[in-house]
Amino acid sequence: MAPGEFTIDDLRNILHEAAGENDAADVDVGTMDTEFVQLGYESLALLETNVRIERKFGIKLDDSTVFDSTTPRALIEAVNARLIEDARDGGSAPSA
């Protein structure tokens, strides 16, 4: 997995898989800065989403990421930052 590749499409797919789809708003380029809560995803949905991102991308996110990344843009940036960091460290296995 090359760095900086976690996209809005990845996030939307994983959110749907983890917590289902909302009838109203969805995660896309138009809602990048809308709070997850506004989009209908509560903290457990985000916790489940983060665990699935970790599994799929082979990374370990900080516990604070789930609570601090309150919008799709913030979460995507946090994930990409971790992907870049891991690549710089030599693409080693995710830290436990």
Add this chain to the structure above:
Amino acid sequence: MTSRAVVTGIGVVAPNGIGVDDYWSATCGGQSGVRRITRFDPRPYPAKLAGEVPGFSAEEHLPSRLIPQTDRMTQLALVGADHALADAGVHADDVPEFGMGVVTASSCGGFEFGQRELQNLWSMGGQYVSAYQSFAWFYAVNTGQISIRHGMRGPSGVLVSDQAGGLDAVAHACRLVRNGSDLIVSGGVDASLCSWGWVAQLASGRLSVSEQPERAYLPFDAGAAGHVPGEGGAILIVEDPDAARGRGASDVYGEVCGYGATFDPKPGSARNPALRKAIEIALDDAGLTPGEVDVVFADAAAIPELDRVEATAITEVFGARAVPVTAPKTMTGRLASGGAPLDVAAAFLSMRSGVIPPTTNVTLSPEYDIDLVAPGARRASVATAVVLARGFGGFNSAIVLRSVDWNETKERSLNGAR
């Protein structure tokens, strides 16, 4: 009970019918939902039959967001609650959010969900366990999800006393209505037809090992040898009569007018089982004599010793063959916390239709002096019904239900004669 609570809506999710109409026509026609298990492979287990709710697809009824976070029992309960609220004609803004609460019964929580996540834990690791396992398995989860879905923020809770819990929950709903709540969603739905849930039920030693659906669950029969478990139940809308009137409820099924609950003496005690006492307390609470009761819906354990206790209690309270007794659960299996609410629904439907549903497949043992409604349904005028339920470990509950002439009451109310 000083001031009464009325039941204004019923939602049924039963092995022999989803929705009041399908369930009732199947039940009066003696149509059973008991069959060989399909939800998991029953071959390794001694008991192989269950009452499964067939053809239920949660995705057809519920928003996508609710699917990953709910066990099957919760999906069934949410659909039951939708039906019950629609049946009662309750709309979102009819009742203040803090005037509505939810009190359901549960016997074991979301076993199927829990089994899947435990399998993930031990085969793949903690990272593969759903975050929703934190509540999806929980006893109170049906109550919580119904409350969230419908914005009901009043007093809520869950009662856990196996089969008796279904009546205990309805009685607690009535208690909350007496204490000032307008509307409580009550009843119960259970569904643990997965291999983990199955071995837990097998441990009771009370499951029938017959492989013939029509011979497997025979309460009050000389051939009684355990019961068939099932999934499903009923959700009931319990309301304060004045509040129901205020929002314009056009009709009600009837009222809950008495309740009694007792606990059996410890095994080996010389004291008598306490079911009879529960019936007496409930009748006393209702201010009714045994002669005023038109039908008894039995707990119907199909364990000879427990059948004897129940038949004796009924005969001692009501007299020999003095009141019709029935157990339509022979067509669904025992539904744990969902069983008694489904019997409450059936009792109200008997009042409405003038038909007592049958106890199917059973030939009454000469040992019991009860008037069992079997093998077919019976036409009868039913105004007052008693429902009995017992929970594993010694719980006994009895509830008294009575028909209400809603329009008559309305005139009295308008004339200020109440």
